[in-house]
Amino acid sequence: MAKNIYTKRDDGRKMTEVRPMTAKVGIVPSADGSASFETGKTKAIAVVRGPRTLHPQHMQNAKTGILRVNYGMMPFSVEDRIRPGPNRRSEEISKVTEWALNSVVDLTGFPNTVVDVFIQIPQADAGTRVAGINAAAMALAHAGLPMKQMVSAIGVGKIDQTLVVDLDKFEDSEFHDGEGSTDIPIVLTSRTKEIALLQLDGKISVDEFKEVIEMGKVACDDILKVQMEALKNGGKDE
Amino acid sequence: MSKFIMPNLQKEAIENLLNKEGKRLDGRNADEYRELFVEDGISKNSASAIRVRFGKTEVLAGVHLALATPYPDSPDQGTFMTSAEMHPMASQQFDIGRPGINAIELARVIDRGIRESGFIDMKKLCIKEGEKVYQVFVDIVAINDDGNLLDVAGLAAIIALGKARMPIYNEKEDKIDGYSETERIPLEKDVLSYSMTLHKVGDKIVADVSKEEEEISKFRLTIAMGDNAGKPRITAMQKGKAGTINTEDMETILKLAESKWTEMFPKVKEHVFG
Numbered sequence: 329m330a331k332n333i334y335t336k337r338d339d340g341r342k343m344t345e346v347r348p349m350t351a352k353v354g355i356v357p358s359a360d361g362s363a364s365f366e367t368g369k370t371k372a373i374a375v376v377r378g379p380r381t382l383h384p385q386h387m388q389n390a391k392t393g394i395l396r397v398n399y400g401m402m403p404f405s406v407e408d409r410i411r412p413g414p415n416r417r418s419e420e421i422s423k424v425t426e427w428a429l430n431s432v433v434d435l436t437g438f439p440n441t442v443v444d445v446f447i448q449i450p451q452a453d454a455g456t457r458v459a460g461i462n463a464a465a466m467a468l469a470h471a472g473l474p475m476k477q478m479v480s481a482i483g484v485g486k487i488d489q490t491l492v493v494d495l496d497k498f499e500d501s502e503f504h505d506g507e508g509s510t511d512i513p514i515v516l517t518s519r520t521k522e523i524a525l526l527q528l529d530g531k532i533s534v535d536e537f538k539e540v541i542e543m544g545k546v547a548c549d550d551i552l553k554v555q556m557e558a559l560k561n562g563g564k565d566e
Numbered sequence: 567m568s569k570f571i572m573p574n575l576q577k578e579a580i581e582n583l584l585n586k587e588g589k590r591l592d593g594r595n596a597d598e599y600r601e602l603f604v605e606d607g608i609s610k611n612s613a614s615a616i617r618v619r620f621g622k623t624e625v626l627a628g629v630h631l632a633l634a635t636p637y638p639d640s641p642d643q644g645t646f647m648t649s650a651e652m653h654p655m656a657s658q659q660f661d662i663g664r665p666g667i668n669a670i671e672l673a674r675v676i677d678r679g680i681r682e683s684g685f686i687d688m689k690k691l692c693i694k695e696g697e698k699v700y701q702v703f704v705d706i707v708a709i710n711d712d713g714n715l716l717d718v719a720g721l722a723a724i725i726a727l728g729k730a731r732m733p734i735y736n737e738k739e740d741k742i743d744g745y746s747e748t749e750r751i752p753l754e755k756d757v758l759s760y761s762m763t764l765h766k767v768g769d770k771i772v773a774d775v776s777k778e779e780e781e782i783s784k785f786r787l788t789i790a791m792g793d794n795a796g797k798p799r800i801t802a803m804q805k806g807k808a809g810t811i812n813t814e815d816m817e818t819i820l821k822l823a824e825s826k827w828t829e830m831f832p833k834v835k836e837h838v839f840g
Contacts, residue, residue: 522810
């Protein structure tokens, strides 16, 4: 087997270390709930509007409110300008995010309504979908909607033969040597540590994958602390 | 998109049979696949076009190559695109028009699997660096949806690529003059991976779901695995739906995926490269 070449991270982080995080709720005054979540240079904001009456009427569900997620990168969030509006990538991320959040949000008390979650990425340095989910979970809690548990999200990866958490842009998309880069976004529920979102691209053995989940659990606990702290502080200024 | 109507009685019947006897309405065991059927030569006008069926779920997939300008960040490589159409002929739930989220997700999962694994040797699809390359299109059209379109479409895509012929490039007129009878497009055969989607229905993890099982499942997890010196290695994953996966289910899924892969992969390889 070839020698593992990825033994040190450019920014000096430990392999299991999440980038410095900041989180805040109440960043959009007119919204029912809002939050920002930053990890390293990746910034996400999330806004919750609703429950509000869902139109068109035929989409309403008389048994429960529905959750609708819209994820997007801002045109200036990456080096090559992104054309505004939905694309295949953003639509898929919106859907997997919606599934992940739906697993903990309970809208049965709000029949015929919709809760809209808008996630926007002002600056991207990999891990935008997980940052967006961390922000969105906080925004939902900030909106006071019933949630069975919190969710926290982390990107775990395998760079050459080394397992790492919270990949930056270099690790995520610019590292191609050795066994290359495998990116695994994971969302875990806060109490039962069940998997609410899981995606993977790359090459990884079944045993390594099991370790990835364990690393994800540890990282998600760190993230959860930051989320809860921000929620406790409410919309107050520092 | 009109909603799939599923009587509660039928839902209970499916779940009870699985929970109590580990059986499915069509008599299959929880981990049993429907019979696979592959037919080549659907269209003579493309690089390849095939039909794949798992039971009654059927898709057509075809490959085309066109001349294109390379992307600035990879001037010496061909380009690749997958698109999927959930045609209204395939199901009461599909509508005409722009691809919906299901078609987008399906196309993206398949596209990523092929692209990230490096299955197509893109460097060999370069005609003139920085100026001209081949663009590979994989187009998937659902013909009949009786569940598990993800796996059927994924399999169809790799088989269509396996059978795709090289275009004949007419340099003078700068166009493609049909396809070669003998030469196939350059593929990295070693990195072929095969994807399986497992659903949680009732209390059981179920493979190759029917339309009804798909409708009532709590979550699904697609796992693609390739060959690493005879052992399966995970190359892609995608979880779908709002249900969560606990540790025990994850164990079951990984074990099932490993054993199914070992059973199916040789057959898949035969279809792709045979």
